[in-house]
Amino acid sequence: MSKMRRSERIVRLTQILLEQPHRVLSLTEMADKLSSAKSSLSEDLAIIREVMESEGLGTLETQAGAAGGVRYVPGFREDLGLEYVRKVGALLGTGERILPGGFLYMSDVLGDPMLLDTAGKMFAARFKDAGADYVVTVETKGIPLAVATARYLGVPMVVVRRDHKVTEGSSVSINYVSGSRRIQTMSLSRRSLPEKSKVLVVDDFMKAGGTVKALVDLMKEFQVEVVGTGIFMSTEEPQDKMISGYVSLATLREFDEQASQVEIVPGTYFSQEEL
Amino acid sequence: MSKMRRSERIVRLTQILLEQPHRVLSLTEMADKLSSAKSSLSEDLAIIREVMESEGLGTLETQAGAAGGVRYVPGFREDLGLEYVRKVGALLGTGERILPGGFLYMSDVLGDPMLLDTAGKMFAARFKDAGADYVVTVETKGIPLAVATARYLGVPMVVVRRDHKVTEGSSVSINYVSGSRRIQTMSLSRRSLPEKSKVLVVDDFMKAGGTVKALVDLMKEFQVEVVGTGIFMSTEEPQDKMISGYVSLATLREFDEQASQVEIVPGTYFSQEEL
The missing domain is CATH 3.40.50.2020 (Rossmann fold)
Known part of the structure; x- marks a missing residue:
């Protein structure tokens, strides 16, 4: 699969996160799956988190380190x-x-x-x-x-x-x-x-x-x-x-x-x- | 709420669509909700549909006309x-x-x-x-x-x-x-x-x-x-x-x-x- 544009990656990431609440997803695996650099993913995730938080939909929790991961925690207003x-x-x-x-x-x-x-x-x-x-x-x-x-x-x-x-x-x-x-x-x-x-x-x-x-x-x-x-x-x-x-x-x-x-x-x- | 950037709108739209499978959502209402022009929304929806279809996640069906709407139809590979x-x-x-x-x-x-x-x-x-x-x-x-x-x-x-x-x-x-x-x-x-x-x-x-x-x-x-x-x-x-x-x-x-x-x-x- 060819390299995805930011907007495409964001659709995919949002979907992957929303479908697996509370599950820690590995950044490395997601970068592989989306053929993207981890640094780009981190920027995408920051945008997703910002929207979720401003809309009261929940948040993303990121874990640093080699086993770095991200987790969607649903919220409700x-x-x-x-x-x-x-x-x-x-x-x-x-x-x-x-x-x-x-x-x-x-x-x-x-x-x-x-x-x-x-x-x-x-x-x-x-x-x-x-x-x-x-x-x-x-x-x-x-x-x-x-x-x-x-x-x-x-x-x-x-x-x-x-x-x-x-x-x-x-x-x-x-x-x-x-x-x-x-x-x-x-x-x-x-x-x-x-x-x-x-x-x-x-x-x-x-x-x-x-x-x-x-x-x-x-x-x-x-x-x-x-x-x-x-x-x-x-x-x-x-x-x-x-x-x-x-x-x-x-x-x-x-x-x-x-x-x-x-x-x-x-x-x-x-x-x-x-x- | 101020005008959203494309990437922010795409997070929100993806979330709204994924959480309401098969439900026809009014483009006018979504444009109001996201403070965006319908033409921008249509472009966003085209991106979302493209990703969904290329990943085999389903599709978006759009209905034209004054009562125009869009519906997420889940698929599975x-x-x-x-x-x-x-x-x-x-x-x-x-x-x-x-x-x-x-x-x-x-x-x-x-x-x-x-x-x-x-x-x-x-x-x-x-x-x-x-x-x-x-x-x-x-x-x-x-x-x-x-x-x-x-x-x-x-x-x-x-x-x-x-x-x-x-x-x-x-x-x-x-x-x-x-x-x-x-x-x-x-x-x-x-x-x-x-x-x-x-x-x-x-x-x-x-x-x-x-x-x-x-x-x-x-x-x-x-x-x-x-x-x-x-x-x-x-x-x-x-x-x-x-x-x-x-x-x-x-x-x-x-x-x-x-x-x-x-x-x-x-x-x-x-x-x-x-x-």
């Missing part, structure tokens, strides 16, 4: 985050979404590629320095969110099952009492998480926090540390949750099933202190 | 696809992954962000002209794959449940006989798919095809057309599947549980004809 929660609130806030039993239908919102991607980026930006080696969720509705978050953190995603499955091999199972006061099971393949790992727990919805608490307990069985908890939507009541320090994108104010009214406000993501 | 299958084959081909009952442990591979992302890109490239309005899968292990594929196709993702759930509202359920000859249930919220939609079905693993066949039957209940089927891994035996025309990334040759041997070869994705 708080004003765009608030705009996102308003958008989600407008979508979910129509009374038509209240299901019998007081549940809120939100499967379509978590199935929308842009809404999902943004939620993943927001969690990845918030937990960029938490040191998570894995993103963990429990089936089923938290999975898309965990996939999006893991993509932007550049770490693998692990799914805890509701039952022991033949396709997962030897597993560790625990029982817990769910919000509906039924005894439920969680099961995780022994192969899935190495001891001493650090994980970010992600889930779509949290009321009292029983499910997340059970996930944290299951992690203890694996001698794994939970370094953060990201929830798409948590309820305002009960205020006394079974876990503390969670980060929710949105808060669902106690809603009125009879009047078909729902109110969604920004979550703990936007508070100074995490609840 | 067949040689990189084969390299990908070889990599997956090397990971999965160690005998240690054979579980009792003849199952293959592959949850970690489908939880790896780069491996997952690539699979999604490959399916999106293959089905870019199929006209799918949604990507549909059945819980649980197909979900990450469906998320990745939906992202690169720019369409929503819908998850069929194994049971009727209170959080899904009114649902349509069907029964079917699984590969293990048990009667199983699939259930999908009536809200999830509008009539006359077109869907791409995605799943992680297919043996005889009973699950995918049931998904196709369920789609008929919704008066929804299946325009394609993408499978991460299909087995070589039985050769006579319950569905035809599927596209699999990899094929699992009948494996020897006792000798702990597994052989994985490129799937129908790489054949001239789809099986």
Whole structure:
């Protein structure tokens, strides 16, 4: 391949970086790939970093030395985050979404590629320095969110099952009492998480926090540390949750099933202190 | 914001396009956002398209006229696809992954962000002209794959449940006989798919095809057309599947549980004809 012009190199570099968040890419390998001098690459990377930072898209971290490399660390602007929660609130806030039993239908919102991607980026930006080696969720509705978050953190995603499955091999199972006061099971393949790992727990919805608490307990069985908890939507009541320090994108104010009214406000993501 | 230099605009444009596959972006809006003339943008877009096409990353489709727009259509090079299958084959081909009952442990591979992302890109490239309005899968292990594929196709993702759930509202359920000859249930919220939609079905693993066949039957209940089927891994035996025309990334040759041997070869994705 012939030598690339600066503008061409910048397209390629931007693409390579954006597609591999948090992964350290070797400058030497990139210089080879693009048939360019490292000094030119460094100038290109400076331009890319400048645009990313001025737009609040994140940053590039460069590592000096013979094994010099560069890493794209996704960021997210708080004003765009608030705009996102308003958008989600407008979508979910129509009374038509209240299901019998007081549940809120939100499967379509978590199935929308842009809404999902943004939620993943927001969690990845918030937990960029938490040191998570894995993103963990429990089936089923938290999975898309965990996939999006893991993509932007550049770490693998692990799914805890509701039952022991033949396709997962030897597993560790625990029982817990769910919000509906039924005894439920969680099961995780022994192969899935190495001891001493650090994980970010992600889930779509949290009321009292029983499910997340059970996930944290299951992690203890694996001698794994939970370094953060990201929830798409948590309820305002009960205020006394079974876990503390969670980060929710949105808060669902106690809603009125009879009047078909729902109110969604920004979550703990936007508070100074995490609840 | 002051006027951007070409190289800065190219970073921003590349990022905007890559993050919204298949979405038509208005040239007028982008020109406003970047405080640039449309003529400059057109030149930038020509450079981006040239790099994408020469690298086999996809293309940009431009639409002329007052409502002129541009759309990033992800592509994927067949040689990189084969390299990908070889990599997956090397990971999965160690005998240690054979579980009792003849199952293959592959949850970690489908939880790896780069491996997952690539699979999604490959399916999106293959089905870019199929006209799918949604990507549909059945819980649980197909979900990450469906998320990745939906992202690169720019369409929503819908998850069929194994049971009727209170959080899904009114649902349509069907029964079917699984590969293990048990009667199983699939259930999908009536809200999830509008009539006359077109869907791409995605799943992680297919043996005889009973699950995918049931998904196709369920789609008929919704008066929804299946325009394609993408499978991460299909087995070589039985050769006579319950569905035809599927596209699999990899094929699992009948494996020897006792000798702990597994052989994985490129799937129908790489054949001239789809099986």
